[in-house]
Amino acid sequence: MSNFVDYVKIHCKSGHGGAGSAHLRREKYIPKGGPDGGDGGRGGHVIMRGNTQEWTLLPLRYTRHIKADRGENGAKNQLTGADGDDIYIDVPIGTIAKNEEGEIIGEILEDKQEIILMQGGKGGKGNEHFKSSTNQTPRYAQPGMDGEEGFVVFELKILADVGLVGFPNAGKSTLLASVSAAKPKIANYAFTTLTPNLGIVDYRNYKSFVMADIPGIIEGAAEGKGLGHRFLRHIERNSILLFLIPADSESHFQEFKILENELTEYNPELLDKDFIISISKSDLLDDELKKEISAEFPENRKPLFFSGVTGEGLVELKDAVWKKLHG
Numbered sequence: 001m002s003n004f005v006d007y008v009k010i011h012c013k014s015g016h017g018g019a020g021s022a023h024l025r026r027e028k029y030i031p032k033g034g035p036d037g038g039d040g041g042r043g044g045h046v047i048m049r050g051n052t053q054e055w056t057l058l059p060l061r062y063t064r065h066i067k068a069d070r071g072e073n074g075a076k077n078q079l080t081g082a083d084g085d086d087i088y089i090d091v092p093i094g095t096i097a098k099n100e101e102g103e104i105i106g107e108i109l110e111d112k113q114e115i116i117l118m119q120g121g122k123g124g125k126g127n128e129h130f131k132s133s134t135n136q137t138p139r140y141a142q143p144g145m146d147g148e149e150g151f152v153v154f155e156l157k158i159l160a161d162v163g164l165v166g167f168p169n170a171g172k173s174t175l176l177a178s179v180s181a182a183k184p185k186i187a188n189y190a191f192t193t194l195t196p197n198l199g200i201v202d203y204r205n206y207k208s209f210v211m212a213d214i215p216g217i218i219e220g221a222a223e224g225k226g227l228g229h230r231f232l233r234h235i236e237r238n239s240i241l242l243f244l245i246p247a248d249s250e251s252h253f254q255e256f257k258i259l260e261n262e263l264t265e266y267n268p269e270l271l272d273k274d275f276i277i278s279i280s281k282s283d284l285l286d287d288e289l290k291k292e293i294s295a296e297f298p299e300n301r302k303p304l305f306f307s308g309v310t311g312e313g314l315v316e317l318k319d320a321v322w323k324k325l326h327g
Contacts, residue, residue: 008060008154015043015084017121017144018071024127024137025076035131035138038075040123043147044068044084048097048115048154050108051090055198057156060089068118071144074126084120091154094237098153105152117152121145160198160212162321163238165259170244171280173197174308176213179318203322212238236267240324241275242317245303247284252303253296274324276304278317283307 018040025036046068066089072081097105097117106115124142131138164172180199197213243259245252256277263270279285279293282305290305297303304320306313 007156008057008063010060010063010089010152010154011065011150012046012118012152013065013067013149014046014118014120014147015068016070016147017041017043017123018073018081018084019143020124020126020129020141021074021076021079022127022139022141023076024139034136035127036076036078037126037128037141038077038079038081039126039129040074040142040144041071041081041083042123043071043120043144045086045116045120046118046148046152047086047088048095048106048108048117049088049090050093050095050111050113052093052111054090054092056092057095057154060091060154068120068147070147071120071123073144074123074141078126078128081123083123086120088114089117089154092156094157096155096157098155100151100153102153118148118150121147157237160237161209161239161325162242163212163214163240164244165214165241165263165275166244166246166280167255167259170246171308172213172244175244175280175306176211178308178311179314180211201318201321203318207322209321209325211242236270239273240321241270241273242321243275243277244280245277247279247281247289247293247305251296252279252293256297256301276317276320276324277301278304278306281307281309282312283310 020040021037023035023037025034046066066087068087069084071084074081091108093108093110096107097115099105105117108115122145124144127138127141129142130140164175166172176197176199179201199211199213200208201211202208241263243256245255245259249255260271277297279290282290285293285305294302304313304317306317308314
């Protein structure tokens with residue numbers, strides 16, 4: 001699940017409405033038949049639809065334009081033209097659609113949910129609608145209306161059980177790779193992870209939960225520094241948060257407070273979530289150093305120690321996550 005696409009912009013155009021018919025009734029035994037034109041069909045809508053089989057916006061990455069069909073024109077015998085075919089854009093649960101001004105059009109929260117992004121144009125009225133006492137045979141009808149057109153931005157806030165929160169190089173990608181089949185990019189420089197990665201973590205008795213490796217926070221991220229809001233919005237959609245502070249940090253508790261502050265600055269409700277504090281890369285520590293680090297933290301916020309490289313503490317970490325999720 002490492003090919004995560006969280007932002008796509010597509011030009012969408014709904015269908016033009018069909019024109020109404022100006023047909024007049026012409027039959028052998030009805031010399032004064034009058035108006036007989038039908039209405040035009042509406043243009044096709046552009047519709048966003050939830051699909052639980054989709055995990056990312058990757059299928060839309062190379063889609064630049066989407067256009068729905070126009071409605072058919074009305075016909076004689078007051079026959080209404082067929083509506084244009086709607087066009088559907090299947091997206092993962094949790095996808096938000098916005099217009100060019102950044103206003104939210106809608107959000108997909110469940111499978112098969114549909115939201116019309118661009119309304120098809122209305123079909124024109126046939127000449128039957130314009131008959132009056134002073135005009136018994138109107139020879140005009142209404143043309144179809146244009147459909148809506150514009151750019152739509154699709155954003156996916158990832159939906160995971162546990163989100164990994166930490167500075168760049170805190171060991172988030174290493175942890176995800178060690179407990180799941182995900183293959184995030186791992187290297188010794190900041191912002192190795194530029195988009196979130198998802199992994200399914202196997203737990204005891206064939207249970208599992210979804211873990212998200214979220215790009216690293218830097219101080220000032222809530223103000224837009226670094227990757228800024230691009231990653232902070234993903235944190236909102238995780239059930240619990242797992243803070244990772246690397247063993248080689250200069251001040252472990254201070255690093256946690258910076259992370260906590262950035263989340264608070266962005267959205268204070270984020271810290272209403274359950275969270276776990278952990279010390280990554282603990283293979284660098286002996287027992288005495290672990291005690292010293294643990295002493296930096298208040299009694300109700302003692303960290304767990306683990307190493308994604310050696311596997312030390314991973315079982316205990318997964319137990320703690322599962323307990324938070326289902327406790």
